[in-house]
Amino acid sequence: MIYLDNGATSYPKPAQVLRSTVEALKNFSFNSGRGGYRQSVKAAEKIYQVREKVSGMFSCEPQNIVFTKNCTEALNIAIKGSVKKGSHVIISSLEHNAVWRVVSKLKEQGIIDFDIADFDYDDDVCVSNFESFIRENTDLIVCMTASNVFGVAFPVRRLAALAHRYSVRFIADAAQTAGIMPVGIESDGADIICAPGHKCLYAQMGTGFMASAKNIKLDTLIQGGTGSASLSASQPSEPPERFEAGTLNNSGIISLGAGIDFINNRGMENIYGHEMRLARFLYDGINQSPNTRLYVPRPENGKSAPIIAFNMDGKSSESVAASLAAHDIAVRAGYHCSALAHSFFKTLDTGVVRLCPSVFTTQRDCEVFLNTLKKL
């Protein structure tokens, strides 16, 4: 199989991620923070080490890393915990349904109102598009680091600075870039970063996290046992326990630590450089193929995630993906859970075919893909 659906989840996982999972199931599958016996304490230490690794990559404090089941849960915690009745929220015109459906639900419940700021290739215009919607009751800006469909990146640091000029909270959805493009709480000024563990961080599926700045106050989405302050009817006041009710996914979290080790060993810049070279190779090849359509400029480092969206004239994106699947090439077609992005790029009728290389994708894989595409 030639796997170009790493935007959904990365495959394969690095060998050390598989090894760490098995080790976790055998040696660290004890309820951390609840038991006083050696194995429980060791499991808790192992989980804390992963908090340190994640916080190192996203420049915040370990205790401000909250483990979730996926990026979607992290975004739900972050967004719902940040608003109050009457809040105004701004999101981008390319947001994933994990943001759009959340703010739509909050609006339907009569809690918030929201506006949608258009993406622009010109950072000045993009920032100004967000600024134009800021009003007195704006409490929150939520923006992805890069589009999960078209790859284009947002000027996160400038948007965070804009938000802070108006005392507005800024949440970055780093679903498609965490692990390949640097973004951090302290380094870039985001108040909260949400990310999956199983995409560019190479952990098991079932993993994600919310990283937050110090002193960020959030209401809780889920309540339950935390192994602490057990006699209280309320969640503890401090992260991570405040947001981690119930038993954690130890093996998933430990695999995330192994994924981060893998990235740190290879070098995030090297991985990104490799994937972007392949992305440009794919882009150029598609551009030169007959009857193809691309939607955004050639991906440049720093301005895009390694994601290519295209269509073939006269064919549905699904039929192109099905033809590729018949040649054992795995890509995803359709809407990619991103109605807004398709509305913005006028691909609501067709969806798009999406290609996402990973560190394990080779030039040869991309050549096979392009040769196959030409014969469709």
Place this chain on the structure above:
Amino acid sequence: MIYLDNGATSYPKPAQVLRSTVEALKNFSFNSGRGGYRQSVKAAEKIYQVREKVSGMFSCEPQNIVFTKNCTEALNIAIKGSVKKGSHVIISSLEHNAVWRVVSKLKEQGIIDFDIADFDYDDDVCVSNFESFIRENTDLIVCMTASNVFGVAFPVRRLAALAHRYSVRFIADAAQTAGIMPVGIESDGADIICAPGHKCLYAQMGTGFMASAKNIKLDTLIQGGTGSASLSASQPSEPPERFEAGTLNNSGIISLGAGIDFINNRGMENIYGHEMRLARFLYDGINQSPNTRLYVPRPENGKSAPIIAFNMDGKSSESVAASLAAHDIAVRAGYHCSALAHSFFKTLDTGVVRLCPSVFTTQRDCEVFLNTLKKL
């Protein structure tokens, strides 16, 4: 290690659970229901097979099995999705914080009010305790199948029948019994059953589910991408997608299928019989030890989960657990995230030491425990 903390999470996991996890990471870690390529379709089929296995055990339809990260998330979805402003809720006097903190939060938000019905060993009295709190605006009864601290079981079928006589919804928290004591949607009349995968069902940590009856309408707790109806601002109307936003924990879910296979092969009755024999052996041994205190009658089949709570006079539960840990015996001390249960059994000052055998616990393990206890 002698592991008697299976009430926190079961250890070890059966060999087939470990094998299935590794197989899942290698062969089924693709985004199910999102891709059209063979591997994605196969992953989706594998996930569906687990829905069938879970629904077989809990007597409902496969599409009404919603996979969650733990039992706590399932309870949050079920409880919050069931109430509206002005609802009245009844919970038991032994509920875990995963229920108590949820209803306390809803009360604090001004959405619901709730009452606490006392447990009783006499089923007639117990049912009548719940009935006495039912009023016109009672929309929900939430009750555990058995106490996670003291093991005593509730008459779930009768409580479900009571609820339905008053057109009230009934949610069963099967955290400590799912996999050892039968409970089902169609067989017992519960509207919703919530359970963890990683306790008596022997799956990885990071797993849980909500099983529900047909036509149960629930609001959503988490919104996001579902791989379906992507152009809609709302979650799909039907389970499981409605409640499964974001990427699923494929390897965790597949390990749950392996755990259920393991139980079905051994026979749930045989496993329960084994664990209850050990529970009674532990109970009798503790009862005969000097300076010990037990809180509930000797556990009888059908009236209790295989859980023993005790204390030693003049020692904190934590110090007893620490002494046992020094002998490589793993038990849990303290409150077990269950303030209500400690209030009911008057153990708020001390907490308790809790013992939970599993299918892998041997008579010899229990003998070593009892011999060690006598020397403390």
